[in-house]
Amino acid sequence: MTISRRKKPIVYVMxxxxGLMLLGIVGGLLFVYLGVYNVSALKQHTQPVYAVVDKALRxxxxxxxxxxxAPPLEGFDWQGEGLRLHRDNCVQCHGAxxxxxxxFALGMTPVPAANARMARDRSAKELYWVINHGIKMSxxxxxxxxxxxxxxxxxxxxxxxxxxxxxxxxQKLVASLGAPEPSPGAAASPARASTGETPEEKGSLAVQQYGCVTCHAIPGITGAVAHVGPPLGGIANRAFIAGVLPNTRENMIRWLRSPQEVDPLSAMPALGVTEEDAENMAxxxxxxxxRRP
Incomplete structure (x- = not known):
């Protein structure tokens, strides 16, 4: 079978x-597996890389x-609650x-945005979104x-x-607050706006946000495969939780909130899981x- 003269240019182009696509794939694989990219935080991103990432972020x-x-900001206690929360949680990275x-924050890559820049450049809606959702890999x-x-x-x-x-x-406003209060052992349950998610979806997000994947391999949760604690795949079929509690919903909630009250020898720490989050995680x-064969 011969290729007509008209079709030959198309075949050559294809x-x-x-060929270029295959070269790109091979080049990308070599780039990753040969460790070509320097992940050292002492070596900054190149300006073109930073510009592209910053544009995508914005x-x-x-x-x-x-x-x-966005509600009217005048209705919020910025001199009291807002200042206190910023002092206790934000100034360490963003300054004031x-x-x-x-x-430690000055050595992060990328360096966290300065508070003055955020106040000037970001709208109230944008600031709220970033505080609520965070930013990956930053x-x-x-x-x-x-x-x-x-x-x-x-x-x-x-x-x-x-x-x-x-x-x-x-400094005058900070002085009026008094000394920082010690961090409580368990977080107070925040009142959150409904997002329309199912309890299972909320639970999956909570499992991620409480850092469970740092010790457990968990189906559906992206992260390094850690084997500090037992893998959680198939946990719904197990008879016991941590080998000591019958595997019921109520016991799972109890275990997630206070593991060392159940088993004082357990290496699993209390993470300050709220009642609502424990219910969704369960x-x-x-x-x-x-999965059955």
Whole structure:
């Protein structure tokens, strides 16, 4: 079978494209497996890489923040609750008027955005979205499972107001708060707006946000395959939880919230799991059943 003269250029183009695609795949695999890319935090991203990532970040935040209904910030206690939460949770990485970030934050790659820049460049909706959702691969955690809606908006209100504060103003406000309160052993259950997710979906997200994957291999949760604790695939079919508790929903919730009260010798720490989150996590874990042959 011969190829007509008219079709030959098309065949050549297709063959060339296929060859380039294969070369790209092989080159990408070699790039990854030969360790060509230097992951050292002492070696900064090149400016083109940084520019592309920063543009993608800004566009992603802007698009998703558009869906948020921002309430009037005047209704939030930025001088009290907002300032206190920012001092206790944010200033370490982002600084504040006249206050530098902690030393560890200055060595992060990318360096966390300065508070002054966020106050000037970000809208209230964008700030809230970032606080609520966090940013992948940046060190910025999502606070959805740690702060209430009211608290997050109070932090947003403080950040926006901080653009008008001098270093002296800030120090006076911080002094009026008194000493930081010690962190409680268990987090207070934040009041969250309904997202329309099922308990199983909320539980999957909670399992991720409480860092369970750092010790357990969990179906459906992306992360390094860790074997510090037992894998959780098929946990719904097991007769006992940690070998000591009958595997019921009530016992699973109890175990997730206070593992060492059940077994003082357990290496599993208390993570401050709230009642609501434990219930959702138990719903998710109940879906992890062994597949029948």
């Amino acid at each position: 063959a060339t494209l296929l 566009a992603s935040i802007s698009q998703r923040a558009e869906e948020i209904n 008027p006249g206050v530098a970030p902690d030393a 060190g910025m955690p999502p606070w959805k499972y740690r702060l209430s809606e009211q608290q997050m908006w109070s932090v947003v209100a403080f950040i926006k107001q901080s653009a008008h504060l001098s270093a002296e103003d800030y 719903s998710f874990l109940a879906t992890l059943k062994n």
